[in-house]
Amino acid sequence: MKKPEIVCDLNQKKWLNLQEAIAYLGFGSKDTFQSWREGIRIHSQSNKMIFLKSYKTGKNIVYKRTDIDNFMEEYQRVKLNLKSA
Numbered sequence: 001m002k003k004p005e006i007v008c009d010l011n012q013k014k015w016l017n018l019q020e021a022i023a024y025l026g027f028g029s030k031d032t033f034q035s036w037r038e039g040i041r042i043h044s045q046s047n048k049m050i051f052l053k054s055y056k057t058g059k060n061i062v063y064k065r066t067d068i069d070n071f072m073e074e075y076q077r078v079k080l081n082l083k084s085a
Contacts, residue, residue, distance in 0.1 A: 015055075015062045024068065036071065037061075042078045050074050 010016065010024040022028045036052035053067040 010065070014065060016065055016068070017060060017062055021063045021068060024065065025072070033063075040075075042075075048078070050078070 010020055013020065016024055018030060018033060021033065033052065033054075037054045039049040039051045042048045042050060050071065052063065052071045054061050054063055
């Protein structure tokens, strides 16, 4: 199936649907975003989990672009701290 073409500037858009969020990051899938919404455990020996905030609008789930940015920064920060520990 051909992916729909995104024709707007995703860096300027406040709200992104799933396809736009995947295009914005340059990777991911429906399953990836679902697991992020449900929460991912940062380390197998830790109870700390991080979640990607999402918002339901009727049947659709949308993401704030800034929430995606914050989630990715937190994920990277925690992973780097674990490597240096």
